[in-house]
Structures are given as structure tokens and as C-alpha cells.
Amino acid sequence: MGIDIGGILSFLASFAIMAAIYAIFSMGLNVQWGYTGLVNFGIAGFFCIGAYTSALVTTPLPTGVLADYVDQAIGLNQPFLVGVLAAAITSGLWAALIGLLTLRLRADYLAISTIGLAETLRLFFNNEPWLANGPEGLVGLPKPLYGLVPPQYYNYLYLAIVLAFLALIYIAIERGIRSPWGRVLRAMREDEVMTSANGKNVFLFKLQSLVVGAMIMGIGGALYAHYSAAVQPSLFTPMFGTFIIWAMLSLGGTGNNKGAILGGFVVWAIWSWSTFLIRNVVPAGFQTRAPYIRYILIGLLLVIIMLRRPKGLIGEERQVSRF
């Protein structure tokens, strides 16, 4: 009996694409929470904005018969890279708006605003079909460099594109974090009053951290949208869009970008594997309810990490400033 190498590789490629996209989200959260101590419980909102922005920027307006079925207010028909860039910008603007309103207040206001506005966004896209076709969402997003390789190999190409973004973001963020900029972020995490007693404008640095993290998340959202070639509001739930990413960063290592990436891969592996497990173990009658077991798994994982290994698998280095 021959082993289906091609099938395994293809499965691994699609696994790695999703894990790498999540690793990008995890790095974005690491800038905000890991280094600055900002509590963002609305990653799903930035995910959503990034995905929808790129969808609206890269697809054409529906024409002919399709126009009878699809409502779409904007359709700029631009290339993939323009979509990703626009996703980063709109996500950053969304963060700037939230930050301007909440970052002068106590820390919990940011947490509650991000989670509330993320839910608001999801429901907005769900209930306002004129903008992006409501609950059905948009389909047919362009796949970058499609046609360069035979379709059955396309996932490998897209994996390379995602990994290129991952590497670029990793390098850019490491540069910033190892420099005086990152030192100010970490100082704010330790003690805001002391940081302003050292002449740093705490509000402006927090705003920068929130916006930079959100732009990374916006890029992650765009990469996800072009991979699945479709966006619907139902994707951007608190679980799938926010808390799984908190689990990734906490498991991998808060305050360490390598840890953030590692956590993305490990938690996505657990998540995907549990799908198979549930499908094979759970009796047929419970199959529809079984996916919720995974929610419990993620919650349990977070609790175990917090109790047993609060620094994650690879924690923050002792001396981070190294430029």
C-alpha cells in the first residue's frame, strides 16, 4: 500500500498557510499586549476590517446577472498587494479611532471597547447588505499569481507568499522592539507613571503600539480572505477571531516574537487535530454539538498555561534592547 505523499504534503501546506496567518495575528497582539500591556479583546474586529477591505478593494463591482444577487457598494478591482496595503491602513485607522477615545482612560476601557466594537462590526456587515452583501458575504477574491503554477500546486505558492509576509513583519517588528522604540513600549507595560517621568509621551506611544499591532492584524485578515477567496461576517467571532489568538500568544511566549509564531503553529495544530478527533470519536448523534468541545479545549489550554507556564514556551528575553 503506497503512502499518499502528495496528499500529506497538500494537507500540510494548507495547515501551514492557516498557522502562518495566525502567527501574523499573534505577532500583532504581541506588539500590543506582549510588549506594551494593551488589552485588545477585539482582534476579530481588525481581522474583519482587513479581510473586508481587501475584498472590496480587489474585486470588481458585480455586473450582469450577478448584480441581481450580490450587493456591493465598493469594488475597486485592484491587485492583491493594493488590497493588503489598504487592509493594513483601514485596520490602523480603526485602531487609531479606538485609541484616541480610550487610551487616556484606565486600561480596562480599551479591553471593553475593542471587544464591543469588534462585535458591532460583525453585526454591521451581517445586517447592512448594501455594503458587502450581508450574511452571504463576498466571494471570488483574486488569488495572487494564480496561473503561475498548475492549480493543484497553488497552495504551495500561496504558502510562500504568506511566509514572505510573516518574515517581513517579523523583521520589521524585531527591529522596532530591539530599538529605543520598543524600550519605551516595555517601560509603559512596567510602569506608565515612571515612563512619563522619563519624558516619554505615554499616550502617543500607546497609540503607536495599538495602531502598528492593528495594521499587522489587518494584513493577516487580507491574507486569510485571499486564501479562502471569500469573506462572510460569521468568520469574525470572538472565539475564532480573538481568543484563539490570545491562546497562541500565551502558549508560545508573551513578549517574544519567535514565541508568538511558535504559538500560532502549535495551537492551530491542536485546533485542526481536534477536528479529526471529534469527527472520529464522538457518536454520530452529537456531531453537530461536538465542535464546541474545541472551545472548551482552548479555554482549558489558556487556564493551564496561565497556571503552569505564565511566560509561555519561550518567554521574553532578559535583555531585549539590542540594536
Add this chain to the structure above:
Amino acid sequence: MDGNGNSPILSVRNVRKYFGGIKAVDGVSLDVASQRITGLIGPNGAGKTTLFNVISGLYKADAGEIYFKGERIDGLSLHQTFQKGLCRTFQISRELKLMTVLENLMLVPPGQEGENLWKTWFIPLRVRRQESEIREKALQALDSVGLLHLKDEYAGNLSGGQKRLLELARTMMAEPELILFDEPGAGVNPSERRVLAEHIRRLVSEQGVTVFLIGHEMELVMDVCDPIIVMDRGKKLTEGSPEEIGRDPRVLEIYLGGGSQ
């Protein structure tokens, strides 16, 4: 102008700070002469730390004016007064716990180009050059307070006295014109306190810094400060040389308990 011909570097005029019904600072006016060590004493609750918090911009004054080098600073926030050349310490050490001793100091210098994210990406060489200068300066400051061997330790792991020395090194990194020390000798043993006093004197004599210092341990204040200002219940009680203050019956009374009233 005071007797030595020094114009005051800091002038506080009728400053008030109330918390609800509590008049923490109740119309204080005082001058701090340039390149001297001015002491500020008074019993617990006299309003000394509140006054420092108002001067440094951590709190906003409810009334009154504050001038630093002739410029009004009472509307500025904490980071802005620092940028004007005014550095303060805290009664309880606020070291950045999960950062190394060296990083605690490297954070401080103003005007770091690497605090601009774009510059770390697009002119990394310039940032790197400045960063190595800052590191050099931080190592020197650590050496001069005797903490060099702890440079890679988490600041949170230092002893109470070492944290005080770290704060002192921080004021050196800031290169300010005026330092507000809030009880630098709190939680420090007597021999370490003498070391601190010596460092503070040297800051003034060698670097021309002005020091305004809240003290609780009378021997430290009497030893290094001249003049000394006394506060009681939110108001300035008196001001004078250590000898004058030591003789003043009102000062003795507030310190030894006002049984005679």
C-alpha cells in the same frame, strides 16, 4: 535673588491642591535657588509629596503659578516638565521591574532617534551609533553609583538601597537642571544613606545641578540641605539654614508633638 546672588530656578506662587475637603497644599509660595540643595521637611501629611507631584506635573494645581527658569510650567504634564529639564524621583521606588538595570537607564536620555519607528527601519546606522553612546553613558552612570556588576539583573530584583542608587543613576542619565528627590533616603540603611548624600552633593558641586529634596531622616536633611523649608498642614511654616531650623521652636513642636497648644 537670594543672598548669594543666585536667582531662583524654581518659583512656586500660591499653589493650592485640594482633594475633596482635604487641603493637601494650601497656598504655598517658595523659591528654590539655583545650584543649591534645598530641603523640604515637615510631618507626615504636611503636603510635601503632593507639592512635588504638582510641580512635576503629575497633578494639576487647583490654583497658583509655578515658574521654572522664568517660564510658567504649571499647565505641563509629567513628561513635558522632564523635557524642560526637571527630573523627579519617587517616594517609593518605581523601577521598571521586568527590564534590566541597564535598560532602566538606557530608557532615560531625551532625544533618542530610535524612539521613532520609521528611523529604526530606514536609518538604522544612525540609531545604532546613538544607541551605543547611550549604552556607554549608562554603564558610566552605573559604575559611578557602584551598580555596574548588576547591569544585567532585572531591576525588580534589586534591594531597597540598590533601587535608590538606580534612581540616582537615572537622574544622572537625564542630565536635568533641577532634580526633585522625594525621600531619597527612605528604606535605606545608614551607611548607604551616607553614600547617597555624598552622591547628591557631587551632583551639585560637579555638574551644577540644582536639587530640591524631601527628607524624612533629619540627619540627612540637616547634613546636605541649605536652606531648609518647613511645611505643615499644607502651608509653608518657615525657611532657614539648618541651624536656624534646628533652633526654631515651631519646628521642634511639630516634630515632637504639639502638646503645648
